Amino acid sequence: MEEVSTDVKISPRPALDFFETRKLCIMLFLAVVMVAGGIITICLGTYHVSILEVYSIIATHLFSPDNVDSLNKLKNTIIWTIRFPRIIMAITVGIGLSVAGSIYQGCFHNPLVEPYILGVSSGAAFGAALGIVYPHIFISIQLGAFLFASLSVLLAYTLARNRGQTPVVTLVLAGVIIGSIFSACVSIMKYLSNDTQLREIVFWMMGGFYYTTWDDVYLTVPVVLISVAIMWFFGWKLNVLSMGDEEARAMGVNPEVFKFIFIVLATLVTAVCVSSVGIIAWVGLMMPHAARLIQGPDNRFVIPTAALMGGVYIIFCDTIARTLTSAEIPIGIITAIVGAPYLVYLLRSKEKEIFG
Amino acid sequence: MIYMLRVDNLSFGYNSVPVFKGVSFRVEKGSLCGLFGPNGSGKTTLFKCCMSFLKYNSGSISVDGCDVRKKKIGELAKLVAYVPQEHKPPFPYLVKEVVLMGRTPHMGGIFGISEEDRNKVWEAMEMLEISHLADKPYNQLSGGQRQLVLIARAMAQDTPLMLLDEPTSALDFCNQIRIWDILKKISAKGTTILACSHDPNHISWFCDDVVVMYRGGLVAKGNPKSVVSEQLLSTIFNDICSVGYMDHLMMVYPKNIQA
Numbered sequence: 001m002e003e004v005s006t007d008v009k010i011s012p013r014p015a016l017d018f019f020e021t022r023k024l025c026i027m028l029f030l031a032v033v034m035v036a037g038g039i040i041t042i043c044l045g046t047y048h049v050s051i052l053e054v055y056s057i058i059a060t061h062l063f064s065p066d067n068v069d070s071l072n073k074l075k076n077t078i079i080w081t082i083r084f085p086r087i088i089m090a091i092t093v094g095i096g097l098s099v100a101g102s103i104y105q106g107c108f109h110n111p112l113v114e115p116y117i118l119g120v121s122s123g124a125a126f127g128a129a130l131g132i133v134y135p136h137i138f139i140s141i142q143l144g145a146f147l148f149a150s151l152s153v154l155l156a157y158t159l160a161r162n163r164g165q166t167p168v169v170t171l172v173l174a175g176v177i178i179g180s181i182f183s184a185c186v187s188i189m190k191y192l193s194n195d196t197q198l199r200e201i202v203f204w205m206m207g208g209f210y211y212t213t214w215d216d217v218y219l220t221v222p223v224v225l226i227s228v229a230i231m232w233f234f235g236w237k238l239n240v241l242s243m244g245d246e247e248a249r250a251m252g253v254n255p256e257v258f259k260f261i262f263i264v265l266a267t268l269v270t271a272v273c274v275s276s277v278g279i280i281a282w283v284g285l286m287m288p289h290a291a292r293l294i295q296g297p298d299n300r301f302v303i304p305t306a307a308l309m310g311g312v313y314i315i316f317c318d319t320i321a322r323t324l325t326s327a328e329i330p331i332g333i334i335t336a337i338v339g340a341p342y343l344v345y346l347l348r349s350k351e352k353e354i355f356g
Numbered sequence: 357m358i359y360m361l362r363v364d365n366l367s368f369g370y371n372s373v374p375v376f377k378g379v380s381f382r383v384e385k386g387s388l389c390g391l392f393g394p395n396g397s398g399k400t401t402l403f404k405c406c407m408s409f410l411k412y413n414s415g416s417i418s419v420d421g422c423d424v425r426k427k428k429i430g431e432l433a434k435l436v437a438y439v440p441q442e443h444k445p446p447f448p449y450l451v452k453e454v455v456l457m458g459r460t461p462h463m464g465g466i467f468g469i470s471e472e473d474r475n476k477v478w479e480a481m482e483m484l485e486i487s488h489l490a491d492k493p494y495n496q497l498s499g500g501q502r503q504l505v506l507i508a509r510a511m512a513q514d515t516p517l518m519l520l521d522e523p524t525s526a527l528d529f530c531n532q533i534r535i536w537d538i539l540k541k542i543s544a545k546g547t548t549i550l551a552c553s554h555d556p557n558h559i560s561w562f563c564d565d566v567v568v569m570y571r572g573g574l575v576a577k578g579n580p581k582s583v584v585s586e587q588l589l590s591t592i593f594n595d596i597c598s599v600g601y602m603d604h605l606m607m608v609y610p611k612n613i614q615a
Binding site for chain 1: 404407409429430432433434436437438440443445446447448449450452453454456457458460461463469474475477478479482483487490513
């Protein structure tokens with residue numbers, strides 16, 4: 001065997017940054033914007049309350065709950081019972097849907113996937129419609145929505161699973177099938193319902209934070225935040241997974257195990273959000289894109305950035321929804337109208353950067 | 357003699373349609389072995405069995421003395437690196453990030469990128485002369501450059517065995533020769549390489565060993581200088597090849613070509 005020279009000239013290594021300060025600064029900036037946005041929008045509404053009053057109401061509740069009775073009744077109700085839980089819920093749902101979107105896009109190796117791809121939204125809509133039309137049998141609209149949202153994904157996943165593997169294309173097709181079945185079921189419910197119920201179903205499906213109470217917050221916030229934290233922790237594995245199942249396997253990441261973890265958590269988050277506020281479109285598709293545009297595709301950064309942007313976006317849209325007219329506009333309409341032009345802009349100007 | 361890769365009496369079929377039967381061969385430690393055969397002869401399938409992407413029906417495959425079926429995915433990834441055929445992923449990861457992905461089996465935690473990881477990534481990129489591309493999005497490179505990045509990723513994975521599925525398929529003439537030179541260098545450093553190729557010249561010029569697959573089985577193995585012959589080529593390529601010599605260098609060329 002002839003000799004081969006093995007000496008390759010290796011020049012000294014530069015810093016080789018995989019963890020840029022710039023990206024952290026952007027995240028910090030977004031976090032500040034989100035908190036500031038929350039504080040500003042809590043003052044806005046048909047009844048204006050000044051920042052100082054808001055501060056005193058919230059501080060009283062948090063630090064000296066005994067003095068709550070001394071507060072102005074009306075302002076206390078508006079800020080503490082209505083707006084504050086609503087804004088927390090808006091931020092949480094924004095975080096949840098955006099992160100779920102990022103996760104689904106990575107798992108499905110496709111930047112055009114949204115959290116509703118596996119039929120969560122149709123399932124939830126059916127569950128909610130059952131609760132609305134048959135209130136004696138299905139006690140809670142929220143619970144019904146959550147159960148059927150989870151059921152639809154479970155069905156899609158089971159349908160797609162074959163010999164220990166869940167190919168992405170089969171999974172998407174299964175999601176489409178299950179989604180259309182549940183959409184048909186929703187139509188049946190609409191057909192069977194009376195006028196008031198029909199109106200309620202339609203409103204539910206357009207999404208909104210009108211009925212948010214502290215109970216919703218207690219239920220949703222922990223589930224969303226814990227799931228998001230776990231998914232963020234596995235951000236690098238999601239990068240590897242997004243290269244394709246076989247490659248992930250070759251690089252030591254079990255695609256079936258991680259796809260399962262990611263899909264279960266992302267679905268849980270989506271189902272919890274959707275069941276308490278209805279179907280809010282676009283956020284889960286748009287925010288991951290926007291985050292990727294700013295931070296690059298590394299999911300360790302995309303996940304938190306999309307989360308913060310989602311929070312900001314939903315408070316923004318919800319504020320428009322409740323202040324633009326004297327009546328409330330369903331937020332699903334606002335997110336789509338505000339979001340579509342943004343996506344058009346991305347598609348026309350930054351196509352290469354995002355889609356390659 | 358310890359073999360890096362041992363395949364014994366391996367059979368595999370998709371949905372009971374057999375792809376190959378009774379395949380047995382060994383790859384010595386530190387050698388560059390070519391896997392040769394016409395389209396559809398089962399080369400990629402054989403690779404996928406070695407990576408245990410596919411569950412084979414009978415026979416056994418062992419890497420460095422361990423049965424691949426008994427290895428966990430994370431453990432196997434420390435033994436075997438795989439370079440897939442060139443492809444275009446949907447997300448614009450930077451070249452350095454793609455190469456860093458090769459370090460995944462050695463990493464822990466979320467932000468657990470160690471100095472060693474950085475060094476290996478840099479070394480691999482320097483070795484393949486792609487360090488000037490480090491900050492470019494991987495999916496905007498040309499097919500040949502992407503192939504180089506995938507090889508760098510496998511190098512960064514730092515495994516004793518590397519499998520390459522048609523590493524030169526998307527490359528121009530110059531880059532094909534460059535890849536083979538680089539593979540020679542990597543194997544000279546002690547990594548065992550099994551690479552499949554469609555070009556008999558590449559096999560005979562660059563490989564230490566060759567395994568030839570044809571029609572659902574293994575038809576020849578051994579030193580490429582003796583295995584790649586006119587007789588073998590006329591069997592597997594339908595009698596269209598001639599073998600000639602130019603200054604003792606073997607050349608395979610089409611029979612019907614006019615000077």
